[in-house]
Amino acid sequence: GAxxxxxxxxxxxxxxxxxxxxxxxxxxxATTMFWYRQFPKQSLMLMATSNExxxxxxxxxxxxxxxxxxxxxxxxxxxxxTSAHPEDSSFYICSASGLANEQFFxxxxxxxxx
Amino acid sequence: GNSVTQMEGPxxxxxxxxxxxxxxxxxxxxxxxxxxxQYPGEGLQLLLKATKADDKGSNKGFEATYRKETTSxxxxxxxxQVSDSxxxxxxxxxxxxxxxxxxxxxxxxxxxx
Numbered sequence: 303g304a305x306x307x308x309x310x311x312x313x314x315x316x317x318x319x320x321x322x323x324x325x326x327x328x329x330x331x332a333t334t335m336f337w338y339r340q341f342p343k344q345s346l347m348l349m350a351t352s353n354e355x356x357x358x359x360x361x362x363x364x365x366x367x368x369x370x371x372x373x374x375x376x377x378x379x380x381x382x383x384t385s386a387h388p389e390d391s392s393f394y395i396c397s398a399s400g401l402a403n404e405q406f407f408x409x410x411x412x413x414x415x416x
Numbered sequence: 417g418n419s420v421t422q423m424e425g426p427x428x429x430x431x432x433x434x435x436x437x438x439x440x441x442x443x444x445x446x447x448x449x450x451x452x453x454q455y456p457g458e459g460l461q462l463l464l465k466a467t468k469a470d471d472k473g474s475n476k477g478f479e480a481t482y483r484k485e486t487t488s489x490x491x492x493x494x495x496x497q498v499s500d501s502x503x504x505x506x507x508x509x510x511x512x513x514x515x516x517x518x519x520x521x522x523x524x525x526x527x528x529x
Contacts, residue, residue, distance in 0.1 A: 306459060334515075345420070345505070345519040346460075395459070405517065407452075407459035 304330045306398050308408035315386055316416055323381045323411045325396030331376035332398035336405065337369075340393040352379055386415045418443045422506045422520035429496055429527050437491040437523050439480075439506035447508040449473075449482055449489040450517070454503045463491075463504070496527045 305328040315321050325335060334353050338346040350366075352358035352373035360366045368390075370382040379398075383390050391414050397405040423438040441447065448467045452460040464473030469484035478493045489506060506520040 336517075343521065345521045346517075348516065348518075351516070397460075399515075403515070404462060407461070409457065409459045 304328075304398075304400070304406040306332075306396065306406045306408040308394075308396055308411050310411060311409065312412040312414075314414045314416065317387050318385055320382055320384045321386055321413060323383075323394055323396075323413075325379045325381070325398065325408055327377045327398040327400075327406070330398075330400045330406075332379075332400055333376065334399045335373055335379040336397045336399075337371060337379075337381050338395040338397070340395060340410070346395060349381075383413065386413070388415045391415045418447070418508060418510055418518045420506050420508055420518055420520035422504075422523055424521075425503075425523040425525070427523060427525045429525070431498055431527055431529050432495045433527075435491070435493040435496045435500075435525070437504055437506075437525070439489045439491065439520060441487050441489065441506075441508050443487075443508055443510055443518075445510055446484075447510045449480070450507040450509070451478070451480055451489070451491050452505040452507060452519075454505065454522075456502070460505060496525070498527045498529050501525055501527045 309324045337349045340346045349364045350358045350360045358371040373379040395410040397407045399405045419442045450465045451463040453463045454460045464475040466473040466482035472481045480491045503522045505522045507517045
């Protein structure tokens with residue numbers, strides 16, 4: 303199946319700093335990428351949907367100025383958590399879909415904000 | 417709104433035991449239903465899916481039948497293996513494909529030899 307990578311796999315940062323997470327589709331062109339957040343023992347919650355070259359569509363309750371999403375190419379999307387605070391600590395997962403519409407998931411990034 | 421409820425885990429079984437993980441859903445319209453599996457250290461992978469009522473999805477010995485009358489999509493396997501140890505997520509999509517997935521909380525399965 304198609305491969306999606308995320309980098310970094312884990313990151314620890316100080317409160318008030320910004321963190322960038324990359325999501326790459328390695329062997330296919332992703333017309334759409336999705337960003338999810340997962341709390342311990344909770345389901346994945348969709349944060350936003352991004353299409354290459356256009357602005358991301360955020361789900362209700364997700365602050366777009368806090369979670370900046372860029373989908374500059376068909377193989378790369380980035381999520382930047384700006385001015386991170388401890389409550390932003392979570393597991394962030396991306397997925398990518400191409401023409402077949404099936405979503406392929408990355409392994410996730412563990413963010414810890416001190 | 418749309419939601420998915422799946423049985424609480426963790427589930428621990430012996431090898432060759434029968435597995436059932438319950439999943440029920442609430443949705444407007446006619447959703448597509450999915451089971452995803454997440455092996456340790458890896459991303460979610462699509463295990464099987466069904467797009468309309470009475471469809472049966474199957475893969476790797478796992479099966480699930482789309483039951484509209486009971487709004488359920490229970491995952492079953494007749495004989496589990498140690499390699500089936502993973503977290504299983506039930507999900508639905510209401511836009512015909514895999515757009516806008518709504519996930520259950522996940523069920524961790526451990527299979528002991």
